[in-house]
Amino acid sequence: MRINTVKRKLSAGQPSLGTWLSLGSIVASRFMARVGFDWLTVDIEHSLVDWETATHMFAAIADAGCVPLGRVPMNRLDHIKRVLDNGAFGIVVPMVNSRQEALEAVAAAKYPPVGVRSVGGSVHALNFATTASEYYQRANDEILVVLQCEHIEAVRRADEIFSVPGIDAIFVGPNDLAASMRSPDGKPPSAEAFEEALEQILAACRRHRVAPGIHCMSAEEAQLRVRQGWQFVAIGSELRMMLDGAELALQPFLGQRKAEAAKY
Numbered sequence: 001m002r003i004n005t006v007k008r009k010l011s012a013g014q015p016s017l018g019t020w021l022s023l024g025s026i027v028a029s030r031f032m033a034r035v036g037f038d039w040l041t042v043d044i045e046h047s048l049v050d051w052e053t054a055t056h057m058f059a060a061i062a063d064a065g066c067v068p069l070g071r072v073p074m075n076r077l078d079h080i081k082r083v084l085d086n087g088a089f090g091i092v093v094p095m096v097n098s099r100q101e102a103l104e105a106v107a108a109a110k111y112p113p114v115g116v117r118s119v120g121g122s123v124h125a126l127n128f129a130t131t132a133s134e135y136y137q138r139a140n141d142e143i144l145v146v147l148q149c150e151h152i153e154a155v156r157r158a159d160e161i162f163s164v165p166g167i168d169a170i171f172v173g174p175n176d177l178a179a180s181m182r183s184p185d186g187k188p189p190s191a192e193a194f195e196e197a198l199e200q201i202l203a204a205c206r207r208h209r210v211a212p213g214i215h216c217m218s219a220e221e222a223q224l225r226v227r228q229g230w231q232f233v234a235i236g237s238e239l240r241m242m243l244d245g246a247e248l249a250l251q252p253f254l255g256q257r258k259a260e261a262a263k264y
Helices: 005-011 026-032 051-063 077-085 099-109 123-127 132-142 152-156 158-162 174-180 191-208 219-228 238-262
Strands: 016-021 039-043 067-071 090-093 144-149 169-172 211-216 232-237
Touching: 005 016, 005 067, 005 144, 016 026, 016 067, 016 238, 026 039, 026 051, 039 051, 051 067, 051 123, 067 144, 077 090, 077 099, 077 123, 090 099, 099 144, 099 158, 123 132, 144 158, 152 158, 152 174, 152 191, 158 191, 169 191, 169 232, 174 191, 191 211, 211 219, 219 232, 232 238
Parallel strands: 016 039, 016 232, 039 067, 067 090, 090 144, 144 169, 169 211, 211 232
Antiparallel strands: none
């Protein structure tokens, strides 16, 4: 049975880099899985990706030797079970704001006696290059559990949440975290206040020996976060990379187009 190399890296204190897949393209997944990322997360929360497409994407990623993860639509037993039964090597669970929610997410990802995941399926075994019976025996040791800290209430409760056994990584969603920190009149938090919240998360992860993770918008930001000690680091998304590449290709021509448009 294949081992989850990302889980091993994080437990060893090493950084692990990946990105988000939101376009629902199986072909794009095949290419992205061969670029060199440690993992790719299929986003089923904020995208058009359905369950069948996600299953094919997990398989395409796993067959390339990369680690497929799935961000579930929300913290529900049926969502977590379905992502794992369809071949993901781990879950990313959004908006976990309490210890009870963390306990429920971990339990949903683990077979008894550790958790409550029901036994069934066979696609998961294909992606792990094993039999269904061996998968059932060893899955608890290989499934990666990543919980998202993306609300200021979760930051305030970090110790009670992050101390739940079975969590491999905590992942910050910067946009939602910043949104939750807006003032009553809708003003966003200062850069200093936001960085202070990140420092609190990082420190709590270290106290409870879980890997800290964060979503970055550029390679430069990712390098900075890795230097700061963040481990589970996402760089943009395949959509963002496609658009950035297109804009870069057009850049020499855009100035000329604007100058021509100004004549009329």
